[in-house]
Amino acid sequence: MEGGTPGHPLTADRTSSTWSTVKRLRRPSRLPIDPYVLLLLGTVGLAALLPARGTAADVTSGASTAAIAFLFFLYGARLSTREALDGLRHWRLHVTVLACTFVVFPVLGLAARGLVPVILTDPLYQGLLFLTLVPSTIQSSIAFTSIARGNVPAAICAGSFSSLVGIVITPLLAAALLGGDGGGFSADSLLSIVLQLLVPFVAGQLLRRFVGGFVARHKKVLGLVDRGSILLVVYTAFSEGMVRGIWHQVSPVRLAGLLVVEAVLLAVMLTLTWYGAKALRFGRADRIAIQFAGSKKSLASGLPMAGVLFGAHASLAVLPLMLFHQMQLMVCAVIAKRRAHDPDDGADRPVRAAGSRTAVGTGTRAG
Numbered sequence: 477m478e479g480g481t482p483g484h485p486l487t488a489d490r491t492s493s494t495w496s497t498v499k500r501l502r503r504p505s506r507l508p509i510d511p512y513v514l515l516l517l518g519t520v521g522l523a524a525l526l527p528a529r530g531t532a533a534d535v536t537s538g539a540s541t542a543a544i545a546f547l548f549f550l551y552g553a554r555l556s557t558r559e560a561l562d563g564l565r566h567w568r569l570h571v572t573v574l575a576c577t578f579v580v581f582p583v584l585g586l587a588a589r590g591l592v593p594v595i596l597t598d599p600l601y602q603g604l605l606f607l608t609l610v611p612s613t614i615q616s617s618i619a620f621t622s623i624a625r626g627n628v629p630a631a632i633c634a635g636s637f638s639s640l641v642g643i644v645i646t647p648l649l650a651a652a653l654l655g656g657d658g659g660g661f662s663a664d665s666l667l668s669i670v671l672q673l674l675v676p677f678v679a680g681q682l683l684r685r686f687v688g689g690f691v692a693r694h695k696k697v698l699g700l701v702d703r704g705s706i707l708l709v710v711y712t713a714f715s716e717g718m719v720r721g722i723w724h725q726v727s728p729v730r731l732a733g734l735l736v737v738e739a740v741l742l743a744v745m746l747t748l749t750w751y752g753a754k755a756l757r758f759g760r761a762d763r764i765a766i767q768f769a770g771s772k773k774s775l776a777s778g779l780p781m782a783g784v785l786f787g788a789h790a791s792l793a794v795l796p797l798m799l800f801h802q803m804q805l806m807v808c809a810v811i812a813k814r815r816a817h818d819p820d821d822g823a824d825r826p827v828r829a830a831g832s833r834t835a836v837g838t839g840t841r842a843g
Contacts, residue, residue, distance in 0.1 A: 589601065647781070
């Protein structure tokens with residue numbers, strides 16, 4: 477969720493990170509498997525074999541709460557308000573991406589209610605619906621947009637706006653659409669969101685001028701803190717789910733049904749974002765940014781939010797998001813490489829001024 481101004485040291489640091497991601501995604505002749513997803517799966521396996529119980533569960537729960545708060549403090553400290561405001565000049569594109577993320581996706585999620593109980597169980601459906609409410613990704617959207625020769629600066633701003641808006645909109649949508657059926661979701665959950673997410677995020681924004689340099693200098697270490705915090709959240713959630721026997725509710729057939737539903741969901745969003753942007757008369761470069769920013773969901777933002785919102789039921793709530801995250805990476809990698817070979821008359825490609833490549837660096841590592 478970071479942004480930056482060209483020439484700023486914080487921006488320069490983020491540039492190398494994002495462009496290294498772009499290079500990794502350019503190289504493959506095979507589909508990308510996100511190593512972080514493998515770490516998440518390993519964490520799930522650890523929670524299944526050695527779930528935290530008793531005092532250990534209390535300790536991990538407290539540590540998870542503190543980790544989430546610190547994670548969103550870092551998000552706030554990284555976000556450049558100036559670049560976010562500069563991006564408002566391309567407001568039609570950003571409104572389109574936000575509408576895809578927080579309107580079209582949730583509508584499709586609500587429509588999937590008809591699949592219960594034939595294909596999905598109610599807990600899996602709640603997780604699927606939550607998936608449709610979380611913000612878009614940043615780093616992978618930028619990387620895929622770059623590979624496809626799209627409007628990279630627009631992808632930066634669109635992802636940043638989505639993440640910023642999602643901190644407020646996602647809990648509100650969850651309150652309205654999940655309600656009392658959301659696996660423990662309640663007014664207390666909203667209060668937890670304010671205390672664990674919003675307050676640290678605002679504090680990070682207010683203190684950014686004082687801590688921004690420190691965050692830039694220790695980017696690699698703090699990136700490990702980011703990912704470690706999310707792994708702790710996942711371990712805590714899945715441990716509690718194991719202790720409560722929640723996983724007995726999921727069968728291989730149900731998981732297969734969930735994968736099919738998510739594949740259809742992703743295909744629909746990729747189609748709508750591409751052809752919908754064409755109907756709205758966006759150029760090719762902008763359509764690419766809209767497709768990749770408007771069809772994806774953020775694991776980095778969604779996992780901590782689910783831990784706060786769902787409590788003991790978070791393990792099932794985050795499962796659809798984890799599966800969708802890997803699916804979107806694999807499918808979008810193929811699409812991006814094909815888009816790179818599309819005929820292009822050059823009329824609508826973004827003109828990159830001096831230093832615009834610098835502006836590409838952004839995004840939280842977990843995407």
